[in-house]
Amino acid sequence: MWERFSYYGMRALLVLYLVNALGYSRDNALALYGIYTGLVYLTPLIGGAVADRILGKRRAAIVGGVVMMLGHLAMAFEPLLYYALGLIIVGNGFFKPNTTSMVGELYRGEDDPRRAGGYSIFYMGVNLGAFLAPLVAGTLGEKMGWHWGFGAAAVGMAAGLVQFCWQQPALGRSGLMPHQGPVTFKDAPLIAMWSAGCTAFVVGAYQLWKVVGPVFGGLPTLAQVAIAVGGIGGAIWWIIKPDAKDAEHAPLTGAEWGRVISIVIVMVFVIAFWTGFEQAGGTMALFADQNTQRMVGSFEVPASWFQSINPLVIVALAPVFALLWTRLDQSRFKMGDTLKQALGMVVLGLGFIVMAMAQGIADTGVKVGMHWLAIVFVIHTLGELMLSPVGLSMVSRVAPAKVLSLMMGVWFLSSAAANYLAGVMEQMLHGSGYALYPFLAAFAIGAGVLLALLSPLLERLMKAK
Template sequence: MSASVSAKHPRGLYVLFFAEMWERFSYYGMRAILLLFLIDNINGGMGLDAVEGAAVYGLYTASVYLLTLPGGWMADNILGQKKAIWYGGIIIMLGHIILAIPAGSGIFFLGLVTVALGTGLLKPNISSIVGELYPEGGARRDAAFSIFYMGINLGSVLGITIVGYLGQKVNWHMGFGAAAIGMLLGLVVFKFGSAKYLSGYGEVPAKKVITAESEAKSGADRKKGYLLAAALVVFLAVLQLTGTIDMSTAQGLAQGAGVIIVTVSLFYFLFILFAGGLTAIEKKRVLVLIVFFIAAALFWSGFEQAGSSLQIFAERHTQRTIGTWEMPSSWFQNFNGAFILLFAPVMASLWIYLSTRGLNPSTPVKFALGLLLLGGGFFIMELAASQAVTGQLVSPMFLTLTYLFHTIGELCLSPVGLSSYTKLAPKRYLSQLMGIWFVAASLGNLIAGLFAGNFDENNVDQMPALFNQVALFSVGFGLLLLIFYKPVKNWMGGIK
C-alpha cells in the first residue's frame, strides 16, 4: 500500500486492523488443526471417522458465524459495538483456554461452544465500526476494508504457522493454548487503542424517543414478527416430525443445521422486508443484500473447504516432503493468507484507480468475478484429483494455484461484500445485517464440512466428480450474476 493511499485512512482503522489480526490468529490457528485433531486416533486426538469429524467441524465453523446474528442484535440494542467486541474477545479467550485442557470430549466441546459464542459477539461488530469510519462510502471505504482484510489474513498466516506447528508437531492442546494467547494480545490492543482513536464510534445505542404513533407502529411490527416467528417454529417442528432433520448423528445434526440456517435467514429477511418499517428504497436495497447473501453462501461453501476437503487432500494426496523434512499439511492453508497480504494492497489501489477513471466494476460484477475465480480453482483441483486416484502423491503446485485463484476471488467478493452491507443496510439494522452477512459464511462453512465427509478413502475415484460439481455451481451462479448485474445495481439506489 502506497503512503499516499494509507495516509488518507484514520488511525482507528489500524486499531481495528491489529485487534482483528490477533482474533483471527486465534480463530484460523485453531481451525487449521481442528479437523485433524478430531480424526486423529494415534497422537491423542478424538479418533472420529472422517464423516463424523467433518460434520463436527462444519457445525462448529457454521455456529461461529451463525451466532453473529444475535451478536449484532445485542450491539444494536443493548451493548453498542465496542462493548460487544470487548466482551466477545474475553469469551473467545476463555474458550481457547478450555480447549487447552486435555480433559476429555465433554470439556473440549464446551470450549468449542464458548469460542463460538464469543466470536458471534465480536465478529460482526468490529466490521460495523470499520464502516462507521467512512460515512461517505465509495471506493475509499472499499479500500479500507481491503486494508482491514490484510489484518485478518496476517493473523491467519501467523496463527496457522504457529498453532498449526505446535498442534501437529508438539501437542494438540498446546496449539489450542497458543490461540488463547493470540486473543489476549488482541484484547490489549483494542482496550488501549479504542480509547484514544475510536472515541464516539460503536457506543451504547441511545434510547429511542417513544411517541403514540411510533408505539402503535412498533406494536404492529411486533405482531408481524411474532407471526413470522411462530411460522418458523411450526416449520422446524414439521421438519423434525417428518424426519427431514435427524439429530441422532453429527452428520444428521449438521444437515439439519443447514436447513435451520436457510430457514432462519429467509424468515429474518421476510421480517425486515414486511415488519421492519422500511421505505421502498430500503426494501430494494435489502433485496440486493439477499442476492449478495446467496452469492456469498455459495462462495464460502467452496472457499471454506480450505479447512475441510482441501485439508484432507493436502494430508493424504499431496507431496509434502522436502529431503527428510515433511511440511505440516495445515501449512497449505497459509497460501491464502500469504496471497492476501501480497494482493490486498494491489486490489485496494486498483479499485481506487478504476474509480477515479469511472471504470470501477459495480459490486454485482465483483461478486460474479469472485465466483468465477472460485470455480476456476476447483477445476484445477479436479485435475489434481484425477492424478490422485491413480495412487500417486500429486504436486503441491495444484493446491498452490487453487489457493491463488480462490484468494483473488475472495478479494473481489469478501471485503467488497463487507463494505456493501455497511452501505446498503438500514442504519437501525446495521449490526444485525452484518450478522446476516456472516450467516452466509456460516452456511458455506457447514456445506464445506458436509462435503468433506464425502471423501471416502475406500472410494477415491469420486474425488474428481466432487470437485467438478463445486466448480460448475460456482461458475454457473457467477455467470447468472453477470447477466443480471444491471437490475441488481439499479436496486442499490445510487449507492456505489
C-alpha cells in the same frame, strides 16, 4: 489480527485433530467441522442485534473476545471439546459483525470513496493474523502436542483484547452508542456478567441438545431444513420488526427494504463461493495430510502450513486490489460491487478445475507435489480478493444505518450455510456420480455467471433512496 490468529490457529488444527488424535472418521470429522464453522457465521446475526439494541458494538466485541478466549483455552482439554467449540461459536457472534461494521463507521457517509480501500486494508490486517496462525499454532499442535496449538490460539485472543482496549482513542466514536463513552475498568462487571451468561448458555444448550438432538436427527431432511429456516426467519423478523415507540427502530421505508432485499439476494449467490472456499480447512486439509508429498530433505512440512498461503497472498495483494478498485471506480471501466463478486466466483471455479486434476493424480495412488495445492490456494485467494472485502464494503454502504450491524450478521448467514455445506458436500455427493471438485467448479462458475446477469437490477435497488 490477533482475533483471526486465534480463530485460524484453531481452524487449521480442528479436522487434523479430530482424525489423527480422536479417531474420527473422515465423514464425521468433516461434518463436525461444517456444523462448527457454519454456526460460527450464524451467531453474528444475534451478536449484531444485541449490539444495536443493548450493548453497543465496542462493548459487544470485547464480550465476544473474552468468550472466545475461554473457548480456545477449553480446546486444550479433550473432554471439553464440545463446550469449547460452543464458546468460540458464541464469542465469534459478538465479535465478528461488530468489529467489521465499526470499520465502516470510521468513514464519512455512504459515498466516502475511501471506504472500499479501508476495508481492503482491514482485510489485510485480518489475514496477517490468519497467516501467522497455521505457522505458529499449527506447528505447535502437529509437532509438540495438540494442546500447545490450541493454547497458543488463546494467548493470541488475549493479546487482541489488550490491543483493542489500549488503542480505543484511534477509533473516535466508532462502535459507541450515543450515550456511551470509551470502555474503561468501570465496565468490567458488565463484561464479566455477559461473558458468564454466554458460558452458562453454552453449557445449558449442549445439555439440552443431548436430549433434543437425537429426535431432530431422526426427522426427514426436509423437516430439519424447514425448522431451521423457520427459526432463523422468525428470529430475523423479531429483531427488525417495527417499533412505533422507538424512532431509531422505526419501520423501514420501501427504498430501504429494496436495499435490504438486494443484499440478501447477493448473499444467496455468495453461498456458492464460500462452499468451495471453505474446503481449505476440510477436504483440502486432509488432501495435504494424506495425498501430498511434504518432505523437504529430512523435514516434513506440517499439513496446516498450506493454510498460510491464502493470507500471505492477501497481505501481499490487498493494497494492489484496493488501488485497482479505486482507479477502476474513477474510470469509464467502473464495475459494480455485484459484478466484482461475480468475477470472484468464476475465478474460484477455475481453482477447482486445477484441484480436480490434482485429485485425479492422487487417485492413482501417487502423492502429488506441494505446488498443486499452492497453485489452487493462490487462485482461490485472487477470487476472495474480488469478493470478500468488496462484499463487506457493499453491506456497510447499502444497509440502512438503523439495521447496519444486523445486516452484517445477515450477510454472514451466507457463510453459515456455506460452511455447513462445505463440511457435508462430499458426503452428499456419495453415489451421485459427481466428483467433489468438478462439481464445485461448475457450481461456482454457474453462480458467478448468473449473478453477473442480475447485476444491473441489483445495483439499481442498492442505489434507491
